[in-house]
Amino acid sequence: MDGGQTFTGADGENVVVTSGDITSISDSVSGADAVAPGGTAVATSLTPDRDVLNIAFVTGNGDVQFIQVKLDDLLQGAAAASGGDVVVSAELTSLRGDAISSGSGAAAPVGTVAVAAALSEHGDLTMSYVDGDGDLQLIETNVAELLGPAAADAGGTVSPAEPDSADAGR
Numbered sequence: 001m002d003g004g005q006t007f008t009g010a011d012g013e014n015v016v017v018t019s020g021d022i023t024s025i026s027d028s029v030s031g032a033d034a035v036a037p038g039g040t041a042v043a044t045s046l047t048p049d050r051d052v053l054n055i056a057f058v059t060g061n062g063d064v065q066f067i068q069v070k071l072d073d074l075l076q077g078a079a080a081a082s083g084g085d086v087v088v089s090a091e092l093t094s095l096r097g098d099a100i101s102s103g104s105g106a107a108a109p110v111g112t113v114a115v116a117a118a119l120s121e122h123g124d125l126t127m128s129y130v131d132g133d134g135d136l137q138l139i140e141t142n143v144a145e146l147l148g149p150a151a152a153d154a155g156g157t158v159s160p161a162e163p164d165s166a167d168a169g170r
Contacts, residue, residue: 015045020141024060027134036060042141046071053146055127057139062097065131066107067115067139074117085126090115094132108132123147 022038039058046053053074056066073088092110099105110132117127123144131137 014146015043016143016145017041017043018141018145020057020139022057022059022140023138025136025138026061038137042139044141044143044146046146053143055139055141059131059135059137061135062100064095064097064100064107065137066093066095067091067113067127067129068093069115069117069127074119085116085118088115088117089113090129092129092131119143 019040020042022040022042024036024038026034026036036059038060041057043056044054051071053069053071054066055069056064058064067090069088069090074086089112092113093107094110095107096105113129113131115127115129117125119125123142125139125141125143127137127139129137
């Protein structure tokens with residue numbers, strides 16, 4: 001996946017918007033297709049303390065979901081599983097598609113969810129979890145730009161890049 005666009009959020013976080021694959025799988029009782037593609041972009045950031053990875057994306061039914069994973073859990077899990085899936089806890093928040101289209105409505109905290117995640121040595125992140133509506137969300141994106149050059153070593157020694165570290169040699 002290609003590098004994304006980086007901008008600074010309101011609280012000083014570097015936000016990277018990059019390509020991603022989102023798939024939503026629902027228990028479709030209506031006979032409609034249970035598998036729906038979501039958005040094609042994923043916004044990721046690290047909190048100012050660089051300890052929580054934030055991921056935002058559009059689901060297959062048009063909702064926006066925000067998931068927050070402790071970076072240490074993700075990295076330690078990646079080391080323990082040697083690149084395989086690990087299960088970590090994450091906080092999930094959702095903003096309904098109808099609230100987005102009407103231009104009003106608040107995001108609703110869903111709570112803690114179990115996430116199966118895998119982080120490759122190249123920063124490729126794959127996550128899956130069941131959201132508050134009972135839909136399975138599958139997310140694939142690359143977080144190497146946030147984690148910095150050390151993302152090449154997902155064997156548990158990944159340390160996030162310091163802000164402006166790329167400018168240090170200039």
